[in-house]
Amino acid sequence: MTKTQKSKDNLIQNPKSKIQNRKVVILSGNNAVANALRQVDPHVYPGYPITPSTKIMETVAEFIANGKMQCEMVAVESEHSAMSAAVGAAAGGARVASATAANGLAFMWEVLYIASGSHLPIVLAIGNRALSAPINGFADHGESMGSRDAGWIQFYSESVQEAYDNIIQAFRIGEDSRVRLPVMVCLDGFLLTHTSENITMQGDDEVTDFVGPYHAEFSLLDPDKPVSHGLSDPPSYYMEHKMRQQAGMEKAREVIEEVGAEYGKRFGRPYGLVDPYCMDDAETAIIILGSEAGRVKGVVDKMREAGKKVGALRLRTVRPFPDEQIVRQLLGLKAVAIMDRSYAPGAVGAPMFQEVRSALYDYRDSAPPIVNRIYGLGGRELRNADVRNIFAELDALADGDATVPVIQMVGLRGEPAPTWEEMRPLETPIAVAAKRGK
């Protein structure tokens, strides 16, 4: 490999850290995803670029042009067409990947359901970004949270390393015959897509070997086993097909754990459905997902040094929702905050809050009081002080302070944001607290 070629791969290599064919390199999140795709080398990449994930498509195109991928890139005129081409290629038995963000994902919407309903294990990287309006290009989980019921498995990456690792595992998980579902790998816009970090990149052969070849079980192009895709499904069958999707999602729980454990055994970085941090003897904890989990872990470390029994629980998957793992981690705690980087106007709290609270309902006698803190919308900076404040509120909540608001945005300009309760005309904060038995 010449020096010029090496620079085209956007790799900066630390010569000291060559372990077999692995290497420690500096890559942005987008570059790491593109390199994982280069190593997996799917058959087809239909794409339409959008900030902040544009660089994924650009880099994949560069790899193809330089002969480093055999993949067929299909440049289309919109995200709707990109996902449609993905569905067509996957139905034809191809291994397919693409990337998008925000309004691009929104424009894919109806086709997302066709991919999952047809059991097509497409892998889609999302550079999480706020949906307009107002127009905003920055990190926000709104678009992927909005599509959480579209039947796709969803991973949220904490770091560039994990985004790379998640892409590689996504193919194995989605293509598993017990699952056969499409997979979204989310990485926070700019915070991960445009941040260069050192990561361990596995050797090309290691990745090829881990992912294995793809043989679609039901391909349109397999004359020995003729099948149809995209047929009209009458009321007499539709519900059974929906049930099959759920069965795949339920099986995905064990497949994600299996693949994550095998990945750890082979490459030294194991993964599960959740990532508990200092939870064993924690009294209060924050639940979070995505790149800001690292900040929360850092605050936990500092508070632990001062003798505070605090912990963090990062959700790696949102679909399937790891309810059992969450409940197991939360029972016995004194107070918990769910931090959402998205919100649902008119709903009682943001998506993860709703689902965590629902998961705890069967254990309501021993479940801790929980609050929702909505942060980081449209890329709003989260600060260590915001996280420390939330832990302070949890202390108050654990002491029975009924004035701690249940749902509130953090990090707003000026005065503290009104709570959801305060914005509600008929109920005072005290009435809501009384309902919660405090």
Add this chain to the structure above:
Amino acid sequence: MEKVIERMMEVRWHSRAGQGAVTAAETLAATALREGKHVQAFPEFGPERMGAPLRAFNRISPRPIRIHGVVEEANVVIVVDSSLLGAVPVDANVAPDGVILSNTTKSVAEVRRILTLNGQKLACLDATQIAVDCFGMQKPNTPMLGAIARVTGLVALDTLLVEVEEIFSKKFPPKVVEGNIKAVQRAYQEVSYE
């Protein structure tokens, strides 16, 4: 003044869009990676207009870096364009034991009068002149890296020279490569600080 970095150091670059500060931040990160450190390099996330004030960031640590996002309090501030002194708050959110390094024709004493410092060190270097002398271009980033090695100890001079040689060899003829190496060495010698 070389010292071993024992904790995570956070760097904030002040530059103007188009001056190559993001590339310089990535070069600093790549140099630190050569020394086995954990690194981050990222630009400020915002609309970019050529010539507009821009910020970029580094984190360099002996341990894995978990935090993401804008640096809250910098240990090292690097001002690549001297016209930013007094124009943007380069002296805000700097750690009390931090250092500000500026490309400027002014002396340390003169720059001190422009900034509000609370015990932070100040280092000055006419990096643009060094760049013009050594490789005939008004590109102060390479000499600034040499000064960073001297003033902060974030990376060693030797490692930096290897990195600069490798990066520049990919794109430029030997004369330019040599000029940049000379610029790093001269900056390392000439930077003045107190």
